[in-house]
Amino acid sequence: xxxxxxxxxxxxxxxxxxxxxxxxxxxxxxxxxxxxxxxxxxxxxxxxxxxxxxxxxxxxxxxxxxxxxxxxxxxxxxxxxxxxxxxxxxxxxxxxxxxxxxxxxxxxxxxxxxxxxxxxxxxxxxxxxxxxxxxxxxxxxxxxxxxxxxxxxxxxxxxxxxxxxxxxxxxxxxxxxxxxxxxxxxxxxxxxxxxxxxxxxxxxxxxxxxxxxxxxxxxxxxxxxxxxxxxxxxxxxxxxxxxxxxxxxxxxxxxxxxxxxxxxxxxxxxxxxxxxxxxxxxxxxxxxxxxxxxxxxxxxxxxxxxxxxxxxxxxxxxxxxxxxxxxxxxxxxxxxxxxxxxxxxxxxxxxxxxxxxxxxxxxxxxxxxxxxxxxxxxxxxxxxxxxxxxxxxxxxxxxxxxxxxxxxxxxxxxxxxxxxxxxxxxxxxxxxxxxxxxxxxxxxxxxxxxxxxxxxxxxxxxxxxxxxxxxxxxxxxxxxxxxxxxxxxxxxxxxxxxxxxxxxxxxxxxxxxxxxxxxxxxxxxxxxxxx
Amino acid sequence: xxxxxxxxxxxxxxxxxxxxxxxxxxxxxxxxxxxxxxxxxxxxxxxxxxxxxxxxxxxxxxxxxxxxxxxxxxxxxxxxxxxxxxxxxxxxxxxxxxxxxxxxxxxxxxxxxxxxxxxxxxxxxxxxxxxxxxxxxxxxxxxxxxxxxxxxxxxxxxxxxxxxxxxxxxxxxxxxxxxxxxxxxxxxxxxxxxxxxxxxxxxxxxxxxxxxxxxxxxxxxxxxxxxxxxxxxxxxxxxxxxxxxxxxxxxxxxxxxxxxxxxxxxxxxxxxxxxxxxxxxxxxxxxxxxxxxxxxxxxxxxxxxxxxxxxxxxxxx
Numbered sequence: 056x057x058x059x060x061x062x063x064x065x066x067x068x069x070x071x072x073x074x075x076x077x078x079x080x081x082x083x084x085x086x087x088x089x090x091x092x093x094x095x096x097x098x099x100x101x102x103x104x105x106x107x108x109x110x111x112x113x114x115x116x117x118x119x120x121x122x123x124x125x126x127x128x129x130x131x132x133x134x135x136x137x138x139x140x141x142x143x144x145x146x147x148x149x150x151x152x153x154x155x156x157x158x159x160x161x162x163x164x165x166x167x168x169x170x171x172x173x174x175x176x177x178x179x180x181x182x183x184x185x186x187x188x189x190x191x192x193x194x195x196x197x198x199x200x201x202x203x204x205x206x207x208x209x210x211x212x213x214x215x216x217x218x219x220x221x222x223x224x225x226x227x228x229x230x231x232x233x234x235x236x237x238x239x240x241x242x243x244x245x246x247x248x249x250x251x252x253x254x255x256x257x258x259x260x261x262x263x264x265x266x267x268x269x270x271x272x273x274x275x276x277x278x279x280x281x282x283x284x285x286x287x288x289x290x291x292x293x294x295x296x297x298x299x300x301x302x303x304x305x306x307x308x309x310x311x312x313x314x315x316x317x318x319x320x321x322x323x324x325x326x327x328x329x330x331x332x333x334x335x336x337x338x339x340x341x342x343x344x345x346x347x348x349x350x351x352x353x354x355x356x357x358x359x360x361x362x363x364x365x366x367x368x369x370x371x372x373x374x375x376x377x378x379x380x381x382x383x384x385x386x387x388x389x390x391x392x393x394x395x396x397x398x399x400x401x402x403x404x405x406x407x408x409x410x411x412x413x414x415x416x417x418x419x420x421x422x423x424x425x426x427x428x429x430x431x432x433x434x435x436x437x438x439x440x441x442x443x444x445x446x447x448x449x450x451x452x453x454x455x456x457x458x459x460x461x462x463x464x465x466x467x468x469x470x471x472x473x474x475x476x477x478x479x480x481x482x483x484x485x486x487x488x489x490x491x492x493x494x495x496x497x498x499x500x501x502x503x504x505x506x507x508x509x510x511x512x513x514x515x516x517x518x519x520x521x522x523x524x525x526x527x528x529x530x531x532x533x534x535x536x537x538x539x540x541x542x543x544x545x546x547x548x549x550x551x552x553x554x555x556x557x558x559x560x561x562x563x564x565x566x567x568x569x570x571x572x573x574x575x576x577x578x579x580x581x582x583x584x585x586x
Numbered sequence: 587x588x589x590x591x592x593x594x595x596x597x598x599x600x601x602x603x604x605x606x607x608x609x610x611x612x613x614x615x616x617x618x619x620x621x622x623x624x625x626x627x628x629x630x631x632x633x634x635x636x637x638x639x640x641x642x643x644x645x646x647x648x649x650x651x652x653x654x655x656x657x658x659x660x661x662x663x664x665x666x667x668x669x670x671x672x673x674x675x676x677x678x679x680x681x682x683x684x685x686x687x688x689x690x691x692x693x694x695x696x697x698x699x700x701x702x703x704x705x706x707x708x709x710x711x712x713x714x715x716x717x718x719x720x721x722x723x724x725x726x727x728x729x730x731x732x733x734x735x736x737x738x739x740x741x742x743x744x745x746x747x748x749x750x751x752x753x754x755x756x757x758x759x760x761x762x763x764x765x766x767x768x769x770x771x772x773x774x775x776x777x778x779x780x781x782x783x784x785x786x787x788x789x790x791x792x793x794x795x796x797x798x799x800x801x802x803x804x805x806x807x808x809x810x811x812x813x814x815x816x817x818x819x820x821x822x823x824x825x826x827x828x829x830x831x832x833x834x835x836x837x838x839x840x841x842x843x844x845x846x847x848x849x850x851x852x853x854x855x856x857x858x859x860x861x862x863x864x865x866x867x868x869x870x871x872x873x874x875x876x877x878x879x880x881x882x883x884x885x886x887x888x889x890x891x892x893x894x895x896x897x898x899x900x901x902x903x
Contacts (some may be wrong), residue, residue: 367690425738434699435761439700443785464784467781468705469705469708470771473738
């Protein structure tokens with residue numbers, strides 16, 4: 056290359072550069088001009104907005120409630136919003152269930168437990184555009200305080216629980232904001248399975264629910280289930296207290312496995328180890344030997360069974376009864392069945408709203424029972440099963456499918472979902488079961504069934520130390536481990552019998568649900584330890 | 587040890603009559619008394635009088651016994667023969683066939699070890715009176731385990747309905763000892779329903795049909811077809827016209843009952859049968875017994891005398 060070319064090229068470049076630079080400058084100038092324009096516009100709008108926002112102090116995010124002040128303000132519950140309160144101006148605290156903006160209006164559905172009500176915010180002389188925009192942008196599940204006027208509506212609002220009224224919002228403040236992205240949508244969680252598949256909408260599967268239990272428990276169905284469960288517990292206590300029973304609390308950390316060595320949790324206990332109680336059996340019986348006559352206890356039961364079925368949990372709430380009787384263990388069966396019937400009656404009479412709510416998502420037949428409770432004998436059950444074509448031995452235990460079939464046969468003939476099966480074969484019962492005096496192959500033991508599934512296993516207990524030792528040896532149990540148990544019968548023990556039910560299982564079967572995890576708030580099974 | 591021992595001379599247990607009266611004086615007041623009056627004055631009873639009293643007691647007792655016997659005879663004489671034993675049935679051209687006691691196995695199917703339980707679902711607003719009468723008859727013939735239950739579809743049942751099958755049998759906790767089960771369930775049903783063997787039998791509906799089924803278990807059905815048809819006809823008349831009919835139909839039925847009962851003691855002639863049970867129960871339930879004609883009244887009294895209807899009257903209030 057010659058020097059002149061290089062120079063020429065350099066000059067060209069310079070010229071080109073200056074052209075490029077000019078162009079660049081021009082572009083930048085344009086950009087700046089546009090930006091300035093935009094900013095001016097925004098500023099103008101902002102000014103407009105600020106000017107027009109007359110409702111600025113009627114909405115916003117409240118500072119976090121740290122108990123700064125005591126407001127003399129009565130909050131009305133959503134369930135109390137009825138036509139009687141029409142035209143009243145009241146404050147409501149609820150969650151945002153849904154929010155929908157439509158031009159100058161915003162429809163909110165506010166929810167508190169099982170109750171929902173519609174709220175309306177429209178641009179007008181009380182609310183500005185910014186306020187409506189703010190309301191429409193609130194995240195679901197946020198807790199808000201709303202001051203509104205209750206208005207009657209002519210057409211019933213079918214989708215809410217409070218169908219005759221609507222709120223016209225005056226002020227709206229956020230007390231606790233929820234994150235925008237929820238792990239599950241409540242509407243999906245309440246949708247019945249079939250409906251979800253048909254319309255192509257989502258339903259939430261069980262694992263997701265259990266992982267986000269806090270949100271899942273907010274659904275109307277969950278609220279209804281656990282209120283009913285609370286009712287079961289309360290009716291159990293009330294009925295037994297009225298019958299003269301005493302409530303006791305038994306220890307859960309024990310030194311020896313009560314039912315059998317296999318399914319027990321071990322805990323380290325200082326320098327040795329101890330076990331978590333599989334049932335309060337031993338302590339109930341000791342209370343009877345200590346002259347308490349009739350006892351019951353409500354407490355956790357721990358079973359380390361590696362069964363992943365629809366009806367097994369590793370930890371559940373056990374409601375146990377033990378009672379001394381005069382001459383025949385049927386006195387105890389009558390007492391237990393009467394307690395169960397009182398519980399069913401109480402649920403039927405006082406919890407219909409909850410039962411209907413659960414049925415919306417999980418439809419099932421209402422629970423039927425007879426009073427006094429039907430009692431069949433094991434031999435009869437075997438005959439009924441044989442007549443229906445099942446092959447089984449006379450002293451064989453009932454398998455789960457046989458139990459279900461028997462439940463269906465009994466339902467067909469007697470139209471009851473609850474019955475007692477008496478006189479089980481001795482060979483399939485634990486060592487502390489009293490044998491039948493008239494036939495050594497059978498025992499004074501009984502099982503109770505709801506909807507074909509077993510809920511209670513009970514028997515007359517052996518109250519004689521001698522016989523108890525014999526039975527334990529017959530079952531090959533190490534006498535050293537149960538020495539304390541046998542000793543409690545050596546100083547005069549009354550004849551007694553009893554049984555225990557699982558709270559979660561009873562609730563599940565009463566409502567006709569299919570998985571016990573739905574009735575356990577924070578269930579524990581071999582695969583789940585949190586929440 | 588004593589030194590000397592002497593045998594007792596006299597036994598130690600001689601009863602010595604110690605006198606209680608120190609001095610005895612003759613009675614100053616009376617002149618000449620014979621022993622009887624004397625004894626009376628002192629409060630002792632003359633043995634002759636005692637014998638007389640005893641004879642009076644004896645006579646009175648025999649009198650009461652005779653009265654009871656006569657009462658019983660009167661009832662038997664006025665009440666036509668109502669023995670339901672099959673061996674005495676001898677009506678119609680066919681020869682009397684001795685059928686013996688019913689064999690439950692042949693009537694109901696082989697027993698596989700389960701208690702043969704007859705389940706009846708009835709509405710407490712319409713108690714099935716004829717079935718209660720049949721239950722009493724069944725209890726006489728077989729060992730029946732009776733129980734009454736209230737279904738969860740009904741909240742309250744008046745106490746007489748809970749004890750309508752009588753007191754619980756002492757052995758009722760051992761189901762195996764019974765031949766037949768009779769389970770009455772008060773339930774919210776529109777029509778009375780009976781279930782027996784759900785595998786092989788469909789439920790039987792209607793009080794009359796269940797009554798026919800239970801009557802067959804007593805094996806007291808008349809043999810000849812004419813009588814059987816008459817019985818069915820009376821049962822249908824009772825159910826459709828007496829129980830469910832208007833006052834006109836009821837009056838017509840009562841008239842035909844009256845004329846039939848004028849000819850014979852029971853509706854089918856000389857034998858008590860299901861027709862009498864069902865008709866009587868329908869008349870009683872409709873409250874027509876007080877205003878009925880003479881023959882019908884007499885017939886209702888005879889039914890009551892039999893004793894089977896005792897369970898029905900407490901429920902009529």
